[in-house]
Amino acid sequence: MKRLKAPALWTILAAVAVAGIWPLLNRSATLREDMFLILMFVTLASSLNILLGYTGYVNFGHIVFFGLGGYIGFYLISQQGWHLIPAALAAALVTTLLAALMGGAVLRLRGAYFALATLGINEATRAFVTNFKPFGEATGLSLHFSRYQEYGGPASALWFTYALLVIVTLVTLLVSYLVKTSKFGLGLMAIREDEDAAMVLGIHAPRAKTIAFALSAFFPAIVGTLFFFKNGNIEPGDAFRLHMSIEGIVMIMLGGFGTVTGPVIGSAVYERLRGYLLTTPLFKDLQLFFAGMLLLIIILFVPSGFIGWLRERSARLREVLQ
Amino acid sequence: MTDQVILQIEGVTKRFGGLVAVNQVSFEIREGEILGLIGPNGAGKTTLFNVINGVYAPDEGRVIFRGEVISGLPSYEVARKGIARAHQVVRPLNELTVLENVVVGAAYGRRNLPLGEAARVADEVLEFVGLAPKRHLLAGKLNVAEKKRLEMARALAAQPYLILLDEVLAGLNPGEVAAMLDVVRQIRERGITILMIEHLMHAVMNVSDRIVVLDYGSKIAMGTPQEVANDPKVIEAYLGDPKMAQHLLEEQGENEEGGADGHS
Ligand SMILES: Nc1ncnc2c1ncn2[C@@H]1O[C@H](COP(=O)(O)OP(=O)(O)O)[C@@H](O)[C@H]1O
Ligand SMILES: [Mg+2]
Numbered sequence: 169m170k171r172l173k174a175p176a177l178w179t180i181l182a183a184v185a186v187a188g189i190w191p192l193l194n195r196s197a198t199l200r201e202d203m204f205l206i207l208m209f210v211t212l213a214s215s216l217n218i219l220l221g222y223t224g225y226v227n228f229g230h231i232v233f234f235g236l237g238g239y240i241g242f243y244l245i246s247q248q249g250w251h252l253i254p255a256a257l258a259a260a261l262v263t264t265l266l267a268a269l270m271g272g273a274v275l276r277l278r279g280a281y282f283a284l285a286t287l288g289i290n291e292a293t294r295a296f297v298t299n300f301k302p303f304g305e306a307t308g309l310s311l312h313f314s315r316y317q318e319y320g321g322p323a324s325a326l327w328f329t330y331a332l333l334v335i336v337t338l339v340t341l342l343v344s345y346l347v348k349t350s351k352f353g354l355g356l357m358a359i360r361e362d363e364d365a366a367m368v369l370g371i372h373a374p375r376a377k378t379i380a381f382a383l384s385a386f387f388p389a390i391v392g393t394l395f396f397f398k399n400g401n402i403e404p405g406d407a408f409r410l411h412m413s414i415e416g417i418v419m420i421m422l423g424g425f426g427t428v429t430g431p432v433i434g435s436a437v438y439e440r441l442r443g444y445l446l447t448t449p450l451f452k453d454l455q456l457f458f459a460g461m462l463l464l465i466i467i468l469f470v471p472s473g474f475i476g477w478l479r480e481r482s483a484r485l486r487e488v489l490q
Numbered sequence: 491m492t493d494q495v496i497l498q499i500e501g502v503t504k505r506f507g508g509l510v511a512v513n514q515v516s517f518e519i520r521e522g523e524i525l526g527l528i529g530p531n532g533a534g535k536t537t538l539f540n541v542i543n544g545v546y547a548p549d550e551g552r553v554i555f556r557g558e559v560i561s562g563l564p565s566y567e568v569a570r571k572g573i574a575r576a577h578q579v580v581r582p583l584n585e586l587t588v589l590e591n592v593v594v595g596a597a598y599g600r601r602n603l604p605l606g607e608a609a610r611v612a613d614e615v616l617e618f619v620g621l622a623p624k625r626h627l628l629a630g631k632l633n634v635a636e637k638k639r640l641e642m643a644r645a646l647a648a649q650p651y652l653i654l655l656d657e658v659l660a661g662l663n664p665g666e667v668a669a670m671l672d673v674v675r676q677i678r679e680r681g682i683t684i685l686m687i688e689h690l691m692h693a694v695m696n697v698s699d700r701i702v703v704l705d706y707g708s709k710i711a712m713g714t715p716q717e718v719a720n721d722p723k724v725i726e727a728y729l730g731d732p733k734m735a736q737h738l739l740e741e742q743g744e745n746e747e748g749g750a751d752g753h754s
Binding site: 357358362365369370371 | 584
């Protein structure tokens with residue numbers, strides 16, 4: 169496995185690992201909460217990148233995997249008494265399976281039609297969950313305080329959840345890299361460039377797209393479970409926030425779509441920027457406006473994003489930076 | 491060339507709404523042969539290619555490849571069976587490098603190779619078509635002649651039994667045409683059967699073993715270059731004026747670029 173020896177991979181994994189472990193050493197709860205959000209977005213953006221960046225299909229409903237996975241995991245924990253880890257994995261598997269079923273149908277659409285359909289999926293799922301009894305309908309579900317005892321009390325439950333997120337983020341990045349450098353990933357990128365030509369070259373596009381869509385659902389579902397477990401409750405409004413999908417797209421575009429590193433840098437920068445905007449009274453209510461403006465500026469002036477821009481500088485950089 | 495038939499087109503018809511783009515066309519290609527497919531713009535040549543390689547299913551008739559009916563199969567399955575194609579309107583995967591483009595061809599083509607082996611095949615093919623120095627360039631950055639070569643390289647990398655070449659000479663200057671014809675001949679040396687659409691008359695006459703002529707979707711002639719060139723029906727189809735056409739054929743029009751065919 170020559171590609172596992174690539175310095176680019178280990179640099180980015182090491183950087184994320186160090187940043188992720190920092191709050192654990194430091195025992196700072198504020199730092200941990202900040203990092204939780206950043207890592208969560210790194211995972212969301214990187215998984216979305218498999219579809220958007222590698223395959224070229226714009227998914228405005230990516231957050232549905234986070235919400236649905238979150239609900240399934242939370243249900244298993246709060247209603248069925250499951251432990252966090254098996255619940256998160258089961259949520260991811262079910263969500264991935266549902267994504268494969270949905271993908272088979274909706275990926276027949278291309279371009280704007282696909283993008284619109286993904287908006288529909290998010291809204292339809294939200295509407296379904298809002299009326300679904302086992303998931304607590306509009307009020308959602310909450311976790312009894314005592315359930316954290318199993319993890320050594322609420323405080324250590326938070327640390328435990330955070331440590332799991334660090335691992336999940338690293339695995340997501342590893343998978344993103346392995347997909348990108350595999351034959352399957354090359355097929356996805358060929359589909360992104362010209363789907364019909366790709367099929368003439370022998371790529372089974374319907375199958376490849378469906379696998380990419382399903383794979384992009386796996387990690388958000390785990391993260392959804394972790395996030396809402398940490399939160400202690402889940403409701404439709406929090407689980408299916410459309411603007412998180414859009415922010416995910418902004419992060420990818422900012423860092424460089426179709427690259428492994430891009431979504432990491434994009435998430436970190438955007439998350440810091442957002443934190444700043446949220447705490448500045450003047451901009452507090454304008455954060456989505458800024459997200460939109462930022463997206464516009466990137467698309468107009470640096471369409472390949474920061475990492476993409478670097479990669480365009482030379483063939484050598486293109487090879488080294490993934 | 492053997493007598494073994496590799497591809498059989500049987501009564502193929504393809505319509506677009508009211509337009510009959512390909513009308514009851516039948517012919518066969520023998521293994522190792524170079525078969526030229528000619529006809530005026532809009533005659534249905536590209537459409538016939540699209541039927542052969544699975545982009546369209548025929549409305550009537552069928553296509554048999556190496557003894558197996560392939561009409562109606564999706565294009566990715568046809569590719570796996572061993573038919574590769576160079577498009578008339580080039581379709582480079584722009585944001586991938588030249589090498590990656592050709593690796594796609596090799597990895598997903600007839601032999602379904604893993605990436606490492608596909609890269610080796612791709613290197614060899616790039617060398618063969620003379621694109622090796624450009625291998626790390628993004629495909630979108632190539633000029634037209636190079637993009638034509640890339641189309642060819644990608645198709646060759648698939649290591650097909652049959653290759654479909656759609657006007658690979660169009661838009662090239664005489665030097666580039668000569669180089670490309672050389673490549674075509676060498677492809678045949680490798681034992682690959684070639685079906686080529688070509689506007690550049692002297693070139694296709696020169697290189698083909700046999701020629702099929704389409705006009706308004708129908709096959710109007712088939713035979714050796716000599717037979718076809720002297721067929722009054724063919725000459726008429728081309729220009730409506732037999733004398734003029736004869737004259738042009740004798741001139742072996744170097745100027746006949748054939749690039750005017752704007753659609754695919
Ligand atoms: N996808 C399509 N939809 C409608 N008409 C088409 C389509 N493709 C080709 N045609 C028409 O079919 C006829 C044959 O086209 P084509 O096969 O491209 O001709 P050639 O390659 O011989 O120049 C033309 O009249 C063309 O306009
Ligand atoms: Mg044509």
